[in-house]
Amino acid sequence: MTKSGELFERSIQDAEEILERFDDEKNGSSAYNTESLKRAGLVLTLAAWETYVKNRFNEEIDVWLFSVKGSQLGHFVQRKVDEDLKRFFNPNSAKTKQLFKAYFDIDVTESWMWDNYHPSQAKKVLDQFVSMRGDAAHQANTNQQQAHLVKREDLAKAIRFIKGLVRAMDEVSIAK
Numbered sequence: 001m002t003k004s005g006e007l008f009e010r011s012i013q014d015a016e017e018i019l020e021r022f023d024d025e026k027n028g029s030s031a032y033n034t035e036s037l038k039r040a041g042l043v044l045t046l047a048a049w050e051t052y053v054k055n056r057f058n059e060e061i062d063v064w065l066f067s068v069k070g071s072q073l074g075h076f077v078q079r080k081v082d083e084d085l086k087r088f089f090n091p092n093s094a095k096t097k098q099l100f101k102a103y104f105d106i107d108v109t110e111s112w113m114w115d116n117y118h119p120s121q122a123k124k125v126l127d128q129f130v131s132m133r134g135d136a137a138h139q140a141n142t143n144q145q146q147a148h149l150v151k152r153e154d155l156a157k158a159i160r161f162i163k164g165l166v167r168a169m170d171e172v173s174i175a176k
Contacts, residue, residue: 008055011044012166015048016029018155023152026152045159052169056174057085084102120172
């Protein structure tokens with residue numbers, strides 16, 4: 001497992017704990033709005049994914065730039081990397097593919113195979129969760145009659161999916 005994968009395993013625990021807390025509070029008599037926990041859990045799940053992608057990219061860049069570190073070329077490339085990563089957020093399948101393709105000439109999304117997922121399906125599901133995360137982060141459910149944006153099953157599926165996606169991507173040899 002890469003160092004990025006190990007860090008991801010620790011960060012995804014926050015989302016898993018929120019899901020457990022939701023279950024505990026939903027089954028108890030909580031005075032709080034437990035539905036907000038599901039939205040927060042989804043946001044944390046996708047934040048863990050974003051952090052993994054950035055960390056994994058940086059891990060590979062460090063290998064790739066090792067021989068030019070400290071040189072003008074190394075400084076130039078590092079500035080470009082820093083600029084690109086400042087604009088890299090909400091990594092859907094297209095953004096993730098483009099980042100790794102631009103620097104390493106590899107389509108990392110082709111490796112997104114595990115369990116019953118194939119790359120095309122994994123890309124579609126990731127994009128759906130990234131979109132749902134945007135809605136969850138920027139829309140509060142103020143209508144008591146309306147169904148909640150993030151269902152318990154959605155959060156549990158998102159956590160399982162992102163963990164599988166990280167495991168699949170962690171197996172890829174990127175820097176050549």
